[in-house]
Amino acid sequence: MSFALIVDNMKNLFVLICVITSLQVGVAQEQPNIVLLFADDAGYADFGFQGSTVMKTPNLDKLAKQGVRFTQAYVTHPTCGPSRAGLITGKSQYRFGYEENNVPGFMSAVSAADGAEMGLPVEEVTMADYLKKQGYATAFYGKWHLGGADRFHPLKRGFDEFYGFRGGARDYFPYEAEPTESLNKMERNFGLFEEHTGYLTDVLAEESLSFIERKSKSKTPFFAFLSFNAVHTPMDATEEDLNQFPSLSGNRKIVAAMTLALDRAAGKILNKLSELGIAENTIVVFTNDNGGPSDKNGSDNSPLSGIKSTHLEGGIRVPFLMRWPGHLKPNTTYDQPISTFDLLPTFYFAAGGPVHDLKDIDGVDIVPFVNGKKTERPHEVLFWKRDARAAMRKGDWKLVRFPDRPAQLFYLPDDERELNDLSASEPGRFKQMYKELFAWEATLERPRWLLKKSYEKADIDRMDAYWHKNDEN
Structure with a gap:
């Protein structure tokens, strides 16, 4: 073989190696699709992967086995609207005054802005805004x-x-006539x-399948946010x-049937991702907006x-699955606190x-914590509040402040039901956490709207009714 031929063969081999390397890099850098399956008012225990033997959730149980x-x-708040505001902005909604109400106001509010005028401030950047910047x-x-x-x-707000x-709520079956309450109307795009x-x-799942198929064919990375109203009231389920x-x-029978439909809808999405061959390059998250009512x-x-x-x-800890x-x-x-x-x-x-874009x-990005690249906790401290009520988790300790009784301190690893108040036996810790909670509150914006005090009383009564003290006595 001539020297020139050897050189040519070496050149061809080099080109081939470069092409293969570039293809490998391209695959490694391919942006993942993202699907967020978001339930509404589901109970913490109401899924098979959470231990339920009553609910039928085979698709979500399978997702749990495939992921974390x-x-x-x-959640960032124990009710629907503020919880969503924290999720979609990546920040504590209390810092921009989104503390109180479920908006728009199906509950009577006392505010300078009522009803449809109560919403996520337009200056806040959303999850969809950020992802659109990435194509x-x-x-x-x-x-x-x-x-x-x-x-x-x-x-x-960033959605195409x-x-x-x-x-915040509407019937699951179609209205026979256009509803007079505009916020209950089903809209396609704008108005x-x-x-x-x-x-x-079922309809929401089917609608999302069209979007997923279209974007998969065009090779466009996509973000699909499926914000189910299941299993929020009204209690509607099919006979089947x-x-x-x-x-x-x-x-209990109706919520089980509604949960079955929710699981079926999630299954349609998961099956479509597999059918299209994109499941391996899609992040799927399933979670819920607050504890079950x-x-x-x-x-x-x-x-x-x-x-x-x-x-x-039970008001703020929720089921959460992630597959990537x-x-x-x-x-x-994964057993450390996330939000x-x-x-x-x-x-x-x-x-x-880029990291510098998020201001x-x-x-925090939870992936490096979950896969072990970071060994510390994602959050050492988390806060929640509503009017005079507030709570703080610091490490494994939790302080809860009430409007009608002294604050209480719990050590969650030994007492996840929060039955044993340790404020008297841990006076130094109790005092320090109480002061830290107030110091955090002093940094917040004032609430943009307020509820009537009668609603706060109703929530305290609900808390007492579902505080499992009787289970221990």
């Missing part, structure tokens, strides 16, 4: 609940497509009324789903005390967003 189950995942197609399906006025609309309703056909939980639970009755929808937050709207663990093949070890648990405001930076960094947020 978080045992101490917290993502973005879509939102279902319950918005972050403001009814046009300036708060999803299409003005929207099918859902602006308010176009289009009532659905069929059971709403109800028949799956012959041994149950009342709201057991007195309203028959949900179960066991073994935790408390329900929706309370600062006990190749990045997170399947069928594992739903961690989702924004987690998604943004997965999308390749003035409270969330």
